[in-house]
Amino acid sequence: MSKKLTEEQYRKTFSFRFRQWLDGTKDPYLGEVEMKKQKPFVEDAQTAAHRIQDEKEVEERAYDLEHNAEVRIFNRIYRVFAVAFCIFLVTMLLIGVSDLPTFGDAHNPANNEVAERYIEKGLEETGAVNIVTGMILDYRAFDTLGESHVLFIATCTVLILLRLDRKEDREANEADDRTHEPKNDVILQTVARILFPPIIIFGIYIILAGHLGPGGGFSGGAVIGAGLILYLNAFGFAKTEKFFTAKTYKVMSFAALACYSLAKSYSFYTGANHIESVIPLGTPGAILSSGLILILNICVGVVVAGTMYTFYCMFRKGGH
Amino acid sequence: MEIMEWVRFIIGAVFLLIGMFVFLVEMIGVFKFHYVLNRMHAAAMGDTLGLGSCFVGLMILNGLSFTTLKLFLVIIFLWFTSPVSSHLIARLEVTTDEEPEKHYGKSELTEEEKKGGEGR
Structure with a gap:
């Protein structure tokens, strides 16, 4: 026969705490982990009048x-x-x-013919050994173009919302960097100096080998963007501004998107009019093969790398 | 020859299990400790020893090939980067700590200590 516990005793048992944890009525970290309380919102007279x-x-x-x-x-x-x-x-x-045909019908073309065609004719028609790249940059290139534009528009929006307009504000923010993070850290700088080139080279390799194996513009661009962020963290804006500003980003992204659109317009035009495309597919497996896919991969990579880096800059302190 | 295969498998599996165990200890440590630097100490163990022995186990299981070299490079990369990120977190924590007395038994850090590894 089990013993009856008082309320006090029951509160000390494991089962009570487990029950609390299960119900979510008690946060085990509250009061244990250091947290800063949010400051109450105060507005001075000038900003209030302005608002x-x-x-x-x-x-x-x-x-x-x-x-x-x-x-x-x-x-x-x-x-x-x-x-x-x-x-x-x-x-x-x-x-x-x-x-549209009936949804979920096993005889729908999407359920059998499309997949079969991709697997059987993918290499022959696109020239890409990696069927996935062949799909996203050849059969469904329009979709990927839309994705790149989404990235570009998102960056434009973030630029509009977070960019500090006046140069003095930006410079004051830059001088105040110490409150946000350690600056001019020798350890970080040394490691960044060693690791930056391999990271960038690896990113370029992933982009260029997108049609030969796993990889492509999106993943390679992300690697390059991460490398740029590392460099920025180690050496600060003063050094990165020499080769990468918001203007560089705009020019680069615009050029890449325009190049993508033009290249794809050409292949849509030739495809729709049954004209033989002059771009050779090359031997499958060679680095210079599969027609337009390599160029499109580079365009996507440029857009993704720029987007990652610009996002980081903007969310860090609206600089650049 | 088959015995050699078995020996290799067992050695690799033992390394993997050691790595898993270290990861388990790391996990418990991260959730058990409450102060940043203590938690970091626990987390760093998984990043170095746990990851190292897991990858060594995988390398032994895989045998000599190009993949082994890649795994080795991954270890080198992570051993390069993980201490640096821990260093940055620790430095930020020390410079911005609000209760240094409670954590270090010292009310004020000297200017030299606050600057940490800055400049040359």
């Missing part, structure tokens, strides 16, 4: 329907166009859906 002024201006310019004729007209046209666009989109999608 109120801003809000008033926005109200007047964008929402004052009674006094602002421009806003009124815009609002009406906006509604009409929004409804028209929604109807157009819904109609297009419904037409598209009505033409």
Whole structure:
């Protein structure tokens, strides 16, 4: 017969604590691990006045329907166009859906013919030994182009939101670096000096060997981006600014995306019109083979590396 | 010859098991300790000894080939980078610590100590 425990005694037992942990009623780390409390939000008079002024201006310019004729007209046209666009989109999608075969049918082309074609003819048609690369950069290149553009647009948004506009602000932030992280660390600098070149070379290797084995633009670009971040952490903005600024990023990404679009437009054009493409596929397995895939891989790699590095810079302190 | 294969398998497996055990100890340490530097000490064990013996076990199991060289390079890379990252975390913790008396038994660090490894 089991003994009856009082409330006090029961609270000390393992089963009670286990129960608490299971229910999530008690955080075992609360009070044990050091945590800083969030500062309460305080606003000084000047910023408050500034904010109120801003809000008033926005109200007047964008929402004052009674006094602002421009806003009124815009609002009406906006509604009409929004409804028209929604109807157009819904109609297009419904037409598209009505033409689709039954979902999940085993005889659908997506369930047998597509996969078969990729495996049997992939090497012959794309020239890439790595079938996955052949798929994403040849059969489905349009999808990858969209992905690269998503990265580019995301970086643009982050630049708009986080970039410090004035140069003095950026310089003050840079001088204040000590509060954020150790600066000019000899150990880190030595290791970065040794490891930076191999990391970059490895990233380039992954990009260039994308059509021969595992790898490709996305993974290689991530490796190069990580290498650049290491260099930035070790040597600071003053040194990286010599070869990589926001402007460099914009030019590089734009060139890469434009190159990708042009190259792919060419192959879509020739493919749709049944013209023989002049770009040779080469021997499968050689580094210079598989037609456009190598170029597209390089473009994707450039975009991904730049995106990673710029994201890091922006989230670190809005510099550059 | 078959005996040699078995011996190799057993040695490799023993190395792997040692690595797994070290990882287990690391895991318990990370969750058991409450102060950054103590937790880092536990975590560093897995990064060096645990990873090292796991990879040595894999290398023995794999035999001599190009993959073995790659595994060796991975060990070199991680042994290079993991102490550096630990060093940075420790340095940041020491420079920004709010209760140095509780942790080091010393109320104020000297300027020299605060600067750590900065500059040359």
